[in-house]
Amino acid sequence: MNCEIVAVGTELLLGPSVDTNSAWIGERLAENGIASHFHTAVGDNPARIVDVLRIALSRSDAVIVTGGLGPTSDDVTREAIAEVMGVELNLDAKLEAELRAIFAARNREMSPSNLRQAMRPDEAVAISATRGTAPGLICPVGEKVVYALPGVPAEMKEMMQRAVLTDLRRRSGETQAIVSRFLKTWGVPESVLGEMVAPRVQALESSGNLTIAFLAHGIDGIHIRITARAQSHDEAVALLDDEESQLRQLLGQLVFAVDHQTLESVVGNLLSAHRMTLALAESVTGGLIAARLTGVPGAGDWFKGGVVSYATEVKQSVLKVPDGPVVTVSAAQAMAQGARNLLAADVGVGITGVAGPTEQENQPVGTVFVAIDTSDSVETLELHLSGDRQRIRETACITVLDALRKKLQERPLLEH
Amino acid sequence: MNCEIVAVGTELLLGPSVDTNSAWIGERLAENGIASHFHTAVGDNPARIVDVLRIALSRSDAVIVTGGLGPTSDDVTREAIAEVMGVELNLDAKLEAELRAIFAARNREMSPSNLRQAMRPDEAVAISATRGTAPGLICPVGEKVVYALPGVPAEMKEMMQRAVLTDLRRRSGETQAIVSRFLKTWGVPESVLGEMVAPRVQALESSGNLTIAFLAHGIDGIHIRITARAQSHDEAVALLDDEESQLRQLLGQLVFAVDHQTLESVVGNLLSAHRMTLALAESVTGGLIAARLTGVPGAGDWFKGGVVSYATEVKQSVLKVPDGPVVTVSAAQAMAQGARNLLAADVGVGITGVAGPTEQENQPVGTVFVAIDTSDSVETLELHLSGDRQRIRETACITVLDALRKKLQERPLLEH
Numbered sequence: 001m002n003c004e005i006v007a008v009g010t011e012l013l014l015g016p017s018v019d020t021n022s023a024w025i026g027e028r029l030a031e032n033g034i035a036s037h038f039h040t041a042v043g044d045n046p047a048r049i050v051d052v053l054r055i056a057l058s059r060s061d062a063v064i065v066t067g068g069l070g071p072t073s074d075d076v077t078r079e080a081i082a083e084v085m086g087v088e089l090n091l092d093a094k095l096e097a098e099l100r101a102i103f104a105a106r107n108r109e110m111s112p113s114n115l116r117q118a119m120r121p122d123e124a125v126a127i128s129a130t131r132g133t134a135p136g137l138i139c140p141v142g143e144k145v146v147y148a149l150p151g152v153p154a155e156m157k158e159m160m161q162r163a164v165l166t167d168l169r170r171r172s173g174e175t176q177a178i179v180s181r182f183l184k185t186w187g188v189p190e191s192v193l194g195e196m197v198a199p200r201v202q203a204l205e206s207s208g209n210l211t212i213a214f215l216a217h218g219i220d221g222i223h224i225r226i227t228a229r230a231q232s233h234d235e236a237v238a239l240l241d242d243e244e245s246q247l248r249q250l251l252g253q254l255v256f257a258v259d260h261q262t263l264e265s266v267v268g269n270l271l272s273a274h275r276m277t278l279a280l281a282e283s284v285t286g287g288l289i290a291a292r293l294t295g296v297p298g299a300g301d302w303f304k305g306g307v308v309s310y311a312t313e314v315k316q317s318v319l320k321v322p323d324g325p326v327v328t329v330s331a332a333q334a335m336a337q338g339a340r341n342l343l344a345a346d347v348g349v350g351i352t353g354v355a356g357p358t359e360q361e362n363q364p365v366g367t368v369f370v371a372i373d374t375s376d377s378v379e380t381l382e383l384h385l386s387g388d389r390q391r392i393r394e395t396a397c398i399t400v401l402d403a404l405r406k407k408l409q410e411r412p413l414l415e416h
Numbered sequence: 417m418n419c420e421i422v423a424v425g426t427e428l429l430l431g432p433s434v435d436t437n438s439a440w441i442g443e444r445l446a447e448n449g450i451a452s453h454f455h456t457a458v459g460d461n462p463a464r465i466v467d468v469l470r471i472a473l474s475r476s477d478a479v480i481v482t483g484g485l486g487p488t489s490d491d492v493t494r495e496a497i498a499e500v501m502g503v504e505l506n507l508d509a510k511l512e513a514e515l516r517a518i519f520a521a522r523n524r525e526m527s528p529s530n531l532r533q534a535m536r537p538d539e540a541v542a543i544s545a546t547r548g549t550a551p552g553l554i555c556p557v558g559e560k561v562v563y564a565l566p567g568v569p570a571e572m573k574e575m576m577q578r579a580v581l582t583d584l585r586r587r588s589g590e591t592q593a594i595v596s597r598f599l600k601t602w603g604v605p606e607s608v609l610g611e612m613v614a615p616r617v618q619a620l621e622s623s624g625n626l627t628i629a630f631l632a633h634g635i636d637g638i639h640i641r642i643t644a645r646a647q648s649h650d651e652a653v654a655l656l657d658d659e660e661s662q663l664r665q666l667l668g669q670l671v672f673a674v675d676h677q678t679l680e681s682v683v684g685n686l687l688s689a690h691r692m693t694l695a696l697a698e699s700v701t702g703g704l705i706a707a708r709l710t711g712v713p714g715a716g717d718w719f720k721g722g723v724v725s726y727a728t729e730v731k732q733s734v735l736k737v738p739d740g741p742v743v744t745v746s747a748a749q750a751m752a753q754g755a756r757n758l759l760a761a762d763v764g765v766g767i768t769g770v771a772g773p774t775e776q777e778n779q780p781v782g783t784v785f786v787a788i789d790t791s792d793s794v795e796t797l798e799l800h801l802s803g804d805r806q807r808i809r810e811t812a813c814i815t816v817l818d819a820l821r822k823k824l825q826e827r828p829l830l831e832h
Contacts, residue, residue, distance in 0.1 A: 013452050015443025016631055016639075020434050022457070027431025036429050037464055039457040041438070048453055055471060215432055223432075280724070286710025287703030290724040294702025297773050297805060305726040305734075308696070308706040314721040314759050343730050357713050389713060 001172035002035040004060040006052055008068035008077050009151060010043035021066045021156055030213075031180045031227060032165055034172065044068060049080035057084070057144050062168060064160075067151030069134040071114045077148055081139050082121035084146065092120040095135055102133055127163045131155045138167060145171065176229045179236040183247060184257040186221035186402050190214055193222055196250050200243070210243055219394050221256070253406050263401045264292045270408035271302035271347070276374075278404075279345035280306030281319050281335035283326070284353035284368055288397040304343040309335065315352075318342065327352055327361045329369045329380050336373035348373040351400055355389045368396045372407055379407055417588035418451040420476040422468055424484035424493050425567060426459035437482045437572055446629075447596045447643060448581055450588060460484060465496035473500070473560050478584060480576075483567030485550040487530045493564055497555050498537035500562065508536040511551055518549055543579045547571045554583060561587065592645045595652040599663060600673040602637035602818050606630055609638055612666050616659070626659055635810050637672070669822050679817045680708045686824035687718035687763070692790075694820075695761035696722030697735050697751035699742070700769035700784055704813040720759040725751065731768075734758065743768055743779045745787070745796050752789035764789040767816055771805045784812045788823055795823055 005025050011017040022039040029036045037060070042052045049068070056063045068077030082089040095118035103110040117134050120126055127136030132155040137148040147164050149156045185193060193214065194201075204210045209230060215223045224247065228239035248255060257266050271278055280290055290306045293299055307318055315321040319338030321331050335350025353368030354360045370381040381403055385392045421441050427433040438455040445452045453476070458468045465484070472479045484493030498505040511534035519526040533550050536542055543552030548571040553564040563580050565572045601609060609630065610617075620626045625646060631639045640663065644655035664671060673682050687694055696706055706722040709715055723734055731737040735754030737747050748766040756764025769784030770776045786797040797819055801808045 011632075012439070013442045013455060014446045014629075015439040015441075016633060018434060018436050018439045019455075023428065023431045023434045026429045030430045037459055037461070038468070039429060039435075041455040043453055045453070051475075052454070059467075216427075217432060277727075282703075282706075285707075286715070287698075287706030287722065287724065290698075290703030290726075291701075291707045294724070294726060295806060295809070299702070300726060303726050305730040306703065306724040308703065308710070308722040308724065310706075310710060310716060310719050310721040311693075311759070317760070318721075318758060342734060343727070344733070390711060393711070 001062070001168070001174075002037060002060050003029055003062040003064060003168060004036055004038040004040070004056050006049075006056060006063055006065045007039070007041045007151070008044065008049060008065060009041070010045075010074075012041040012067075013043050021151065021153060024153070024157065025064055025066070025160060028160060028165065029168075031225070032169060032178050033174065033229070034168060044074040044076060046076045046080050046083070049077060050083050053080060053084045053146060057141055057146070060144075062145045062147070062171070064147045064149065064164065066149050066156055069117065069136075069148060069150050071111070071116050071133070073113075075116065078116070078119050078121065078137070081124070081137065081146055081148055085121050085123065085139055085141055087122040087124075089119050089121050091115065092118055092126065095120060095126055098128060098135070099133060102129065127159050129155070130162075131158055136163065138163070176231060177233045177236045178227060178229050179233060179240060180225055180227045181240045181244060182215075182259050183224040183226070183244065183251070183255045184217075184221055184261070184263075185224065185251065185254045186256050186263070186398060187254055190216060190222050193224070193251075193254075196254075197224070197247060200246055200250065204243075210239055212243075212247075219398060221398070253409065256402055256405055262296070263398065263405065265296050267401055267405050267408065268293070268296045268299060268302050270405065273413060274408060274411060275414075276346035276408075277302055277304050278347045278349070279304045279339040279343035281315075281339035281348065281350040282306055282308050283310060283315065283335070283351060284355050285351050285393055285397050285400070286310060288393055289349075289351070289400055292397065292401065304345040307339055307342065319350075325361045327354055327363045327367060327369065329371070329382060332369040332371040332380065333373065333378060336371040336378070340373055340375065346375065347404075349400060349404060351396060353383070353392075353396060355392045357389060366392050368392070370396075370400050370403065372404055374407070374411070379403070417478070417584070417590075418453060418476050419445055419478040419480060419584060420452055420454040420456070420472050422465075422472060422479055422481045423455070423457045423567070424460065424465060424481060425457070426461075426490075428457045428483075429459050437567065437569060440569070440573065441480055441482070441576060444576060444581060445584075447641075448585060448594050449590065449643075449645070450584060460490040460492060462492045462496050462499070465493060466499050469496060469500045469562060473557055473562070476560075478561045478563070478587070480563045480565065480580065482565050482572050485533065485552075485564060485566050487527070487532050487549070489529075491532065494532070494535050494537065494553070497540070497553065497562055497564055501537050501539065501555055501557055503538040503540075505535050505537050507531065508534055508542065511536060511542055514544060514551070515549060518545065543575050545571070546578075547574055552579065554579070592647060593649040593652045594643060594645050595649060595656060596641055596643045597656045597660060598631075598675050599640040599642070599660065599667070599671045600633075600637055600677070600679075601640065601667065601670045602672050602679070602814060603670055606632060606638050609640070609667075609670075612670075613640070613663060616662055616666065620659075626655055628659075628663075635814060637814070669825065672818055672821055678712070679814065679821065681712050683817055683821050683824065684709065684712045684715060684718055686821065689829060690824060690827060691830075692762035692824075693718055693720050694763045694765070695720045695755040695759035697731075697755035697764065697766040698722055698724050699726060699731065699751070699767060700771050701767050701809055701813050701816070702726060704809055705765075705767070705816055708813065708817065720761040723755055723758065735766075741777045743770055743777045743783060743785065745785045745798060748785040748787040748796065749789065749794060752787040752794070756789055756791065762791065763820075765816060765820060767812060769799070769808075769812060771808045771812075773805060782808050784808070786812075786816050786819065788820055790823070790827070795819070
């Protein structure tokens, strides 16, 4: 079974719009054991969409088309699919009723052009719209199939999960449950990670029901995807649990989060577990760390706030950093302590350094000093980061959050 | 003349890697008046790459291929192109010498596999590598042409600008200079912007040497691209200058930046021009505004720093916000004044609000109060933003920066 992806929309060809839908769909297909060999983007042109669909159907068992299902005259995916199927496109009374109900519920006038969204190629099965107004379509073409989904990512993803993957799995004859889990790592390159988990990759080679893959996420680290196949969902989850614990024995503290967890949500959970609050003093990162932490819902329970002490005199007057050089480990320590005192927090973190473009206090670009002050102990780091200004700031941000995570994980939990 | 784009790399099909190269190339082609009707992504499979190239050459005059030019055995773009050209792939002595010079200059050992990057299909012309190690290729196929470029964005972009666009323009017989300029706007939707500039769009319909296009950049606003064609670069720039001033008369303060300027760099330039410094007090945006401002090189000249006053007691103890509710316009005013005083800055900005997921002090999610305090005057804003937590925070961030820009632009410049 293989399935290719076609993204429709002239805006995808002309920039700056980037087709993120196809990568997301490709990832879901891979997780479900379905091969995908080609992605194509094509403009809102009926003849070209027809050509692209015919090429796709000549070499793949299934095609997922995103976009071109809107209400305007340049939304022509429905027409193109009907032509490829060799059937007529007709108004579907049930889809029309659903569409009118959506507009009525939103107290919005429905214009006649919106009725285009209730058109269905004969023999196609509709996927009801639950988030937007455009229904999806499942369109048989001989033994093969074309799925049409809206281009709006949230609508596309919901229909993909609800209807398309199920139908694809049924067609592929796949009866096993396939479940994936992601272990997110930070701190070592993919080659080192590969060597560390090599014993498990070798052990699994003959197993057939568990696979491991590495996915590089840039500044979000390298994610290890474990995929399990079993007779039931529960059995697959049990396989994942066992494999996760085997991998964690090899990887130790390199794993910072699982699945939908983020580094900042993990830090927040650890602070909550310790019943500790955090304050920051950021210079080189300039608010990046605070911005990530406050992105976590409920951050107010464990995050007091921070001082972006960009100017030297702010470090001195607000955080009580002594006179003298400020790109030093002792300045980072004074900043951490100053933030902890000023904001009355349990943990203070100070970050000072040089993001460039020019050196500062004779310290080269990329030099960063960090202090984590938990009042009973102070840990310091000296980093030498490479890349441009943005890269140095972002790498410092994730490195500081990861160091804080490790320090909190090592700390014994108090009995409450 | 039309040119399609092929991105090579199995990682593009499996997620999470998103093909950003093709959108960037598509934008450059559009600016240069070259049509692009199809983008295709294909894995590192020689037979499939050959098929995709043959389909592309059957319907387009030129093809730009990115990726698959690395030194490892799964980098097979060179082999696939040679097959499509019907020629042999041979080691090029000049490319080998260039490659050895690159490794020598970096004091790195060159492994035998690296020699793959010095292979050139007979009849193809190499584009020297100036950033990485992989040379690009210009490969004639009958009257048509395939360009092969590295997948690393910085390497690809440099070769595209240096070699490919020039060659494409020569082949297309285009002798005119084509130059684009981007006016970046924030604050009104695309439909309203379209109505505002309709007189210019109509006036240009018969001109032939100037075009206007709208590009939606999400949280970075809507950009208006003006493209001019003329006998010389200088003449094209003169046309752009004239059109920009005509559009600015219609758009007024909606234009926040031009070309590579960002909203935060414009704010920084305005603060420098006024010889003023800035301090922030961020609650709901939690450091996002500080992080954007400190991303500007040289921000230390005009940015003192900020307080991320997430906890209510931090607003009170550090910024001297009076006891009582903190999601109010008067709290925003007190925060702005507190930041200005504490950090000894000329301008203070305070932002407080509710990002969700739950309401606070009976204020619904999306309520945001802003104060901009320049000591001689205080401006306040009350925003009601929609979307999820991230969307509300990001929209608040850009709205505050834009309000600060307008206030600084309206302020008369002092003689120095």
